[in-house]
Amino acid sequence: MHIRVENLTHIYNQGTPLERTALHEVNLEIEAGERIGLVGPTGSGKSTLVQHLAGLLQPTTGRVLLAGTPIHSKGATARSLRLQVGLAFQYPEDQIFEQSVFREVAFGPRNLGLDETEVKARVHWALEMVGLDPARIGPRMPFTLSGGERRRVALASILAMRPRVLILDEPTAGQDPQGRRALWEKVGQWQQETGMTLIIVSHALEELARLVERVIALRAGRVVADGPTREVLSDARLLRDIGLDVPEPVALLQALRQAGKDVRTDRLLPAEAAAEIASAWGLRRAGA
Amino acid sequence: MHPFIVIENLQYVYPLESGEQIVALRDVNLSIERGEFVALIGPNGSGKSTLARHLNALLIPTGGTVWVDGLRTSDPHNVWAVRRKVGMVFQNPDNQLVATTVEEDVAFGPENMGVPAEEIRQRVDEALAIVGLEAYRQYPPQMLSGGQKQLVAIAGALATRPSCLVLDEPTSMLDPVGRRQVLNTIQRLNAEEGITILLITHSMSEAASAQRVLIMNAGTIVMDKPPAEVFAHGAKLQALGLSLPPIVDIAHRLRAEGLPLPPTVLTLQDLVKALCTSA
Numbered sequence: 001m002h003i004r005v006e007n008l009t010h011i012y013n014q015g016t017p018l019e020r021t022a023l024h025e026v027n028l029e030i031e032a033g034e035r036i037g038l039v040g041p042t043g044s045g046k047s048t049l050v051q052h053l054a055g056l057l058q059p060t061t062g063r064v065l066l067a068g069t070p071i072h073s074k075g076a077t078a079r080s081l082r083l084q085v086g087l088a089f090q091y092p093e094d095q096i097f098e099q100s101v102f103r104e105v106a107f108g109p110r111n112l113g114l115d116e117t118e119v120k121a122r123v124h125w126a127l128e129m130v131g132l133d134p135a136r137i138g139p140r141m142p143f144t145l146s147g148g149e150r151r152r153v154a155l156a157s158i159l160a161m162r163p164r165v166l167i168l169d170e171p172t173a174g175q176d177p178q179g180r181r182a183l184w185e186k187v188g189q190w191q192q193e194t195g196m197t198l199i200i201v202s203h204a205l206e207e208l209a210r211l212v213e214r215v216i217a218l219r220a221g222r223v224v225a226d227g228p229t230r231e232v233l234s235d236a237r238l239l240r241d242i243g244l245d246v247p248e249p250v251a252l253l254q255a256l257r258q259a260g261k262d263v264r265t266d267r268l269l270p271a272e273a274a275a276e277i278a279s280a281w282g283l284r285r286a287g288a
Numbered sequence: 289m290h291p292f293i294v295i296e297n298l299q300y301v302y303p304l305e306s307g308e309q310i311v312a313l314r315d316v317n318l319s320i321e322r323g324e325f326v327a328l329i330g331p332n333g334s335g336k337s338t339l340a341r342h343l344n345a346l347l348i349p350t351g352g353t354v355w356v357d358g359l360r361t362s363d364p365h366n367v368w369a370v371r372r373k374v375g376m377v378f379q380n381p382d383n384q385l386v387a388t389t390v391e392e393d394v395a396f397g398p399e400n401m402g403v404p405a406e407e408i409r410q411r412v413d414e415a416l417a418i419v420g421l422e423a424y425r426q427y428p429p430q431m432l433s434g435g436q437k438q439l440v441a442i443a444g445a446l447a448t449r450p451s452c453l454v455l456d457e458p459t460s461m462l463d464p465v466g467r468r469q470v471l472n473t474i475q476r477l478n479a480e481e482g483i484t485i486l487l488i489t490h491s492m493s494e495a496a497s498a499q500r501v502l503i504m505n506a507g508t509i510v511m512d513k514p515p516a517e518v519f520a521h522g523a524k525l526q527a528l529g530l531s532l533p534p535i536v537d538i539a540h541r542l543r544a545e546g547l548p549l550p551p552t553v554l555t556l557q558d559l560v561k562a563l564c565t566s567a
Contacts, residue, residue, distance in 0.1 A: 018431060042435035042463040144304060147379050147457075148332030173460040174379055176331040176490055178529030203463050206534065245464035248493075248534040248556065255560045270534045274541035277563065283545045 001084060001164045001197060003030040003053060007062035010048050010221075014060065022048040024221040025062070032164075033195040035188075037208035037229065040218035041243035046201045049218065050167045053199070054087040066165075083112075086163030088155050088171055095154050101127070101145070102138040104153055108161045126160035127153075129190065131182050148174050152183075165197040172204060180204075184211055205233055205247045209268035217242060234266035249273030256280075290358055291319040292452060292484050293343060299351030300338055312338040314507045316352070322451070325478045325485045327495035327515075330504035331529040336488045337379075339504065340454045343486065344374035357451070372401065375450035377442050379457045384441045390432070391416070391425040393440055397448040408447075415443035418473055435462040442470065446477070452484035453477065460490065471497065492519070492533040496554050503528065516552050535559050 005028040012020045022045045030036060040046050051057045052064050055071040064071045066081040089095060098104035105123045114122070127134040130152035142150055151174055158166070166187075172180040188211055191198045202208055208215060208229065215232040217225040219242040225232050232238070236246045236254055246254070253265040253273055263280045267273045298316040301309050313335045320326055330336050341347040342354050345361040357373050359366040375397075378384055387393035394412045403411070416422050419439040424432060429440055438461060445453060455474065459467040471494060477483040487498060495501050501518045503511040505528050511518060519525070519536045532540065539553045539562075549562045 012431070018427070020431070040463075042466050043433045047433070139306070141305070144302070144310070146333045147337060170461060174332075174457055174490065176529050177492075177531035179332055203467075243463065243465045245467075249538065252535065252538065252556050252559060255556060256563060259560060259564050261564075270537040271541065274538045274545070277538070277542060278545045278547070281547060281563070281566075283542075283547060 001032050001067050001081070002065075003165065003197070004028070004065040004068075005030075005049075005052070005062070006065065008049075008052060008059050008064065009061045010045075010052065010057060011060045022221050023052070026221070026223055028216070028223065028226075030197060030199070032197055033191075034214060035191060035198045035212040036200070037212040037215040038199060038201045038218065039203070039205070039208070039215060039232075039244060043220075044218040044242075045221040046218055047169055048221075050087060050169055050199065050201060053165070053167060054085045055082040056087070083161070084164040085167065086158040086161050086165070087167045087169070088158045089169055095157070096142045096150060099141060100138065101132075101140050101142055101153050102134075104142060105157045105160050108157055112161070122160045122162070123156075126156040129159050129183075129186050130156045131179055131186075132156065148176065148179065151175065152179070155183075162194075163196065164194075165199070166191075167199045167201075169201045170203070171200065172202070172207065180207065203244070205245065206269065209233055209247065217244075219243075230266050230268060233268050236265070253277075289322075290355070292322045292324075292357055293318070293320040294355040295319070295342070295352070296354075297352035298339075298342065298349050298354060300335075300342070300347060301350045312507055313342075316508055318502070318509060318512075320484060320486065322484055323478070323482045324500060325475070325498045326487070326500045326502060327498035328486060328488045328502045328504065329490065329492070329495050329530060334504040335507040336504050337456050338507075340376070340456050340486065340488055343452070343454050344376055345370045346376070372448065373450060374452045374454055375445035375448055377438075377445050377453065377455045377458045379460060382437060384444070385429040385437060388428055389425070390421060390427050390429055390440050393429055394443045394447050397444055401448060411447045411449070412443075415446040418446060418476075419443045420469055435466040438462055439466065439470065442473070450483070452486070454486045454488075456488045457490065458487070459494065467491075492531060492536070496533050496536070503530070516554055519554070520551055 005026055008023055008026040010023040012022055038046050069078050069081055096104055102123055105126055106119050109119045109122045124134045132152055212229055215229050225238055234250050239246050247268050249267050249270055250265055253263050256263050263276050267276045295316055295318040298313055300313040301311050303309050328336050345367045348362050354361045356370045359370055361370050385393050386396055391412050394415050395408050398408045398411055416425055419442055421439050429437055459470050474485055478485045489495055496515045501515050502509050519532055522532055522540055535556050539549050539559055543549055553559050553562055
């Protein structure tokens with residue numbers, strides 16, 4: 001589903017002493033099936049922007065179009081388009097309210113009016129996607145789960161809606177590394193099969209480097225960079241300038257360059273950086 | 289003198305409505321000295337948060353004993369004394385902010401302890417300065433971003449002047465700048481104020497900054513070593529679902545390529561130095 005953001009400005013508490021402009025004249029085009037990372041420091045407007053993409057906020061000025069239709073227009077078309085955008089919040093455990101994990105994940109699909117067999121199938125599928133065993137975890141009360149497990153339940157309840165646009169706001173905060181890897185593998189695979197649009201808000205630049213093809217950087221409510229992942233995430237000056245960390249492999253390669261070593265610095269992952277150093281140190285041929 | 293925290297054969301079991309029981313902690317034995325900086329890592333559901341909640345008597349053992357500064361946490365008379373000694377900062381700051389402005393929120397703890405008004409003001413100023421939120425003191429906490437709220441929660445814990453801080457993934461929702469601020473603050477509190485730190489984290493780079501790393505799995509402590517020794521066990525960590533810090537990962541890969549690097553490489557500076565002297 002094509003998404004277009006036009007001159008979007010969002011001002012919180014307009015006309016009060018606490019007035020704050022969270023987004024300032026943002027323009028974006030997102031094609032169907034793109035995998036996008038959204039980065040920026042605390043307070044840069046990332047969460048506000050994704051809430052607009054899901055139609056949860058009214059713009060102060062400007063608008064958001066889903067497949068050409070303004071997201072806040074009245075009528076069945078806009079409503080059904082909004083239902084196809086799934087947003088998992090920054091603290092997704094706050095959205096949990098049901099008595100059992102099964103009922104929690106089934107809530108959305110039931111509201112879609114699906115029959116019980118389909119609801120059950122979707123719940124099982126969604127729990128497996130997030131690495132939870134439906135037979136073991138399904139009957140549990142959500143509050144008996146650990147913080148990380150509750151986040152996965154909340155994510156499963158979004159996945160069970162089978163959105164065409166999936167937006168994850170800091171989805172892996174509080175997840176152990178194995179859980180993260182497994183989740184990304186499954187979500188990435190599903191994205192490829194369905195051609196859904198995936199938008200990930202994250203500070204975990206290494207994860208973005210593995211998963212997304214385009215990175216949009218926000219600072220103080222404005223888009224300050226928008227380009228291929230390798231380009232944006234190896235631009236150390238830009239990242240430091242907007243208050244983000246440079247991925248450690250890039251920082252290491254830059255330090256080596258400063259020490260007079262002839263190495264490329266646009267290597268975002270540990271394996272890529274190790275290969276680059278190995279070839280520069282004559283341990284193996286470049287590209288091997 | 290006795291260690292600050294002593295845990296003996298700690299077990300914690302909680303019942304489910306179905307009558308089934310879940311063993312969250314078993315055979316945990318641990319002692320932490322005053323002034324130590326300890327990191328606690330482990331997969332989701334391994335019992336890290338359950339263990340943390342035993343350190344200020346939010347949970348009472350169903351088996352075994354926890355002593356905090358010589359006080360047994362299962363004795364009801366000790367609960368408040370224990371909570372004054374051990375401050376907690378949780379994963380989700382939204383659940384720990386209680387007041388309508390940032391400064392009132394930070395003042396909540398010392399107010400409840402009956403600290404005189406003048407001293408409360410001083411403590412609030414100091415705590416907000418440490419986390420860098422002086423400019424937000426009049427803000428309602430819900431106006432702040434997730435990261436800023438976590439800083440308020442940390443300031444609130446600091447304002448009660450605990451001798452130990454237990455932080456349950458305090459940085460997992462922060463941006464890199466906030467993360468560094470918080471980690472630097474934790475290190476400073478440890479180094480300069482002598483505050484004992486137990487830091488629960490999924491960030492291996494953060495764990496590398498501690499003096500000692502504990503690894504939990506399936507409700508018990510399976511490794512307890514200095515960071516360099518923990519990260520030397522790359523395969524074991526991966527088997528537990530954990531990963532290496534990126535720099536340690538790169539160093540491992542280069543050793544596998546035949547580059548002789550010392551086993552003590554933990555930080556970027558270590559690795560640059562080792563590489564520049566090896567070629």
